Amino acid sequence: MALLSINGLTQKFGGLLAVSDFNIELGGGELVGLIGPNGAGKTTVFNVVSGFYQPSDGEIVLNGVKTRGLRPHQVTALGVARTFQNIRLWHDMTVLDNIRVSQHYRMGYNLLDAFRRSKRYVENERKIETIAYELLEAMDLKQYASEYPKNLPYGLQRRVEIARAMSVKPQLLLLDEPAAGLNSSDVDGLIKLVRWIHKEFPITIWMIEHQMKVVMSLCSWIKVIDFGATIAEGTPEQIQSNPTVIKAYLGDDTL
Amino acid sequence: MQRYALNILLPAAAAFIVVLSQMGALDLYVQSVIMFMAINVIMSASLNLVNGNMGEFSCGHGGFMCVGAYVGSLLSMLLFTNSKLFGAALLPGYSALVLFPLVLLGAGAAAALVGVIVAVPSFKTRGDYLAIITLAVNYMVISAIQNLDVIGGPRGLTGMRPTMSAMEDVVNLPWMMIWVLIGAFGSVALIRRYISSTYGKGVNAVCQDEIAAEIMSVDTNRIKLVTFMVSSGLAGVAGALYAHVVGYVNPGSFDILKSTEAMVMVYLGGMGSLSGSVLSAVLFTLLLEALRPLQIYKWVLVPLILILLMQFRPEGIMGNKELPDMFPRLRKYFTFK
Numbered sequence: 001m002a003l004l005s006i007n008g009l010t011q012k013f014g015g016l017l018a019v020s021d022f023n024i025e026l027g028g029g030e031l032v033g034l035i036g037p038n039g040a041g042k043t044t045v046f047n048v049v050s051g052f053y054q055p056s057d058g059e060i061v062l063n064g065v066k067t068r069g070l071r072p073h074q075v076t077a078l079g080v081a082r083t084f085q086n087i088r089l090w091h092d093m094t095v096l097d098n099i100r101v102s103q104h105y106r107m108g109y110n111l112l113d114a115f116r117r118s119k120r121y122v123e124n125e126r127k128i129e130t131i132a133y134e135l136l137e138a139m140d141l142k143q144y145a146s147e148y149p150k151n152l153p154y155g156l157q158r159r160v161e162i163a164r165a166m167s168v169k170p171q172l173l174l175l176d177e178p179a180a181g182l183n184s185s186d187v188d189g190l191i192k193l194v195r196w197i198h199k200e201f202p203i204t205i206w207m208i209e210h211q212m213k214v215v216m217s218l219c220s221w222i223k224v225i226d227f228g229a230t231i232a233e234g235t236p237e238q239i240q241s242n243p244t245v246i247k248a249y250l251g252d253d254t255l
Numbered sequence: 256m257q258r259y260a261l262n263i264l265l266p267a268a269a270a271f272i273v274v275l276s277q278m279g280a281l282d283l284y285v286q287s288v289i290m291f292m293a294i295n296v297i298m299s300a301s302l303n304l305v306n307g308n309m310g311e312f313s314c315g316h317g318g319f320m321c322v323g324a325y326v327g328s329l330l331s332m333l334l335f336t337n338s339k340l341f342g343a344a345l346l347p348g349y350s351a352l353v354l355f356p357l358v359l360l361g362a363g364a365a366a367a368l369v370g371v372i373v374a375v376p377s378f379k380t381r382g383d384y385l386a387i388i389t390l391a392v393n394y395m396v397i398s399a400i401q402n403l404d405v406i407g408g409p410r411g412l413t414g415m416r417p418t419m420s421a422m423e424d425v426v427n428l429p430w431m432m433i434w435v436l437i438g439a440f441g442s443v444a445l446i447r448r449y450i451s452s453t454y455g456k457g458v459n460a461v462c463q464d465e466i467a468a469e470i471m472s473v474d475t476n477r478i479k480l481v482t483f484m485v486s487s488g489l490a491g492v493a494g495a496l497y498a499h500v501v502g503y504v505n506p507g508s509f510d511i512l513k514s515t516e517a518m519v520m521v522y523l524g525g526m527g528s529l530s531g532s533v534l535s536a537v538l539f540t541l542l543l544e545a546l547r548p549l550q551i552y553k554w555v556l557v558p559l560i561l562i563l564l565m566q567f568r569p570e571g572i573m574g575n576k577e578l579p580d581m582f583p584r585l586r587k588y589f590t591f592k
Contacts, residue, residue, distance in 0.1 A: 050470055052466075052470075071469070071474075071476075072469040072470050073469050073470070073471075073472045073473060073474050073475070076470060076471065076472040077472055081470075081471075082470060084467070088464050088466065088467040089464075089467070090459065090460050090463040090464055090467065090468075091463060092459070092463055092575070093456065093459055093460065093463065097456055097459075100453050100456060101453060101456045101457055101459075101460045101468070101471065101473060102471040102472060102473075103453060103472075104453070104454075104457055104471070104472045104473045104474065105472035107453060107454060109454070110454075111449075111454065111481055114448055114449060114452040114454050114455065115445055115448055115449065117448060121452070124453075125452065125453060128453055164471060165471075168471065168472055
């Protein structure tokens, strides 16, 4: 059974057709790319998958559950995590707290436990903290645990955001332009990080990216969309030589 | 051992105040100032939860206090005193010694329920628009009570004092002072436990980036509902205590001026700083008392102080820091983590 299958997804905003008849099936631990020119509808696809928008038409099935009508935090609990194009960490909370808050879906205690500091509260908080520290250790971020993200360099913020997404133990990780705003050495670090995550965890990664260097070196399968419609898909080599893709990016050279 | 220092020190300080009041070392005026201080601590700490930690702008906190004051008074009269309104007391007066917390709980629960009126629109509404809703709720509460003639309407309600006297008849202690101090310390402890848990850190996450919070598995609607209910519930407890301290409530004393007072304390203390809002409640009460000789001109001077504060230290006394952040040496005694 596929982890994520999208059938005939269509998203309209008023008269604008942002995504039309989008199909994909993911689930074998692959690393897939989604590319396309600006305004092609890539982020819209991610927003629909993560539950921000209810699709105008079509169906999204995650782990056998139809996600229509679910709120984003419920979709996340089904095993999807994502990052954002512009980093959306909680900048006035420490890196550790950023990870801790992301454990809400498995908190395991209620408000009264928090007020009473009951045994269940203490056990669960200890578990959450252990998990958070283990993750920070694995992602090489432990020394920044008590720093505020706003004080970290941009490349590290990106790393923290990916760590925060990993902390919900996702089966599917959506990366929305992870290389945006990074300098070239940070980009190399990011490629290494994504490759390491993909090797270390049993996880499917789906990324939107503009920098071809990142997409071509990481993804095994790429889907290209333009004006909401899928115009090509294939391996990186096939995409690089596909005339429709070249036309969508560079325009037509006939005058 | 050092970790428990605060748990020993605070009750000791409270006990000291009670002993001093009992021995008559503090006259009644000083005692009442201390009690208003404690009530203001509850008001500012609970409003800080919404305005500071959650980043919403609630300017109707007085309305919740009003609900608590009336429900608390009515419960107290129903259970423990012979009143014209309810007839004979349901329970013997001495039982108030043990059952008075029920009155506070009832008042808190009623105010928390009214808090739902604000919480539900907050799922979709933010900022200025939600502020208008909180203001509307404040007026709804006051207008409703003004038009309920059974409980006195605009004239107000008296008759909860005998509950206190009933307690003092059994054991001769300054019971009002004891309950007010328990209420204040309890409320601050409750808020501290809430915001330092993973559950309550979701409140800060909602404040800083609601979309990110929702996507990282935080149920933002539940967080808003719970936070508004805790905040308004504690304001209700403050109201019930206030009613018993003063012995008289009328809807006019919980209007927008009361809400503004609570807001001034939050901004004076620093948004999102629990120790700041406690500190500013104490300072603000003292300031109001110090300016009492000015009589009505007090309300010219106090807003001026607010203008100066906004001009020269907009982040308030503490910014959004807690005491241990400012004085790292305190860290071994208590933390907010």
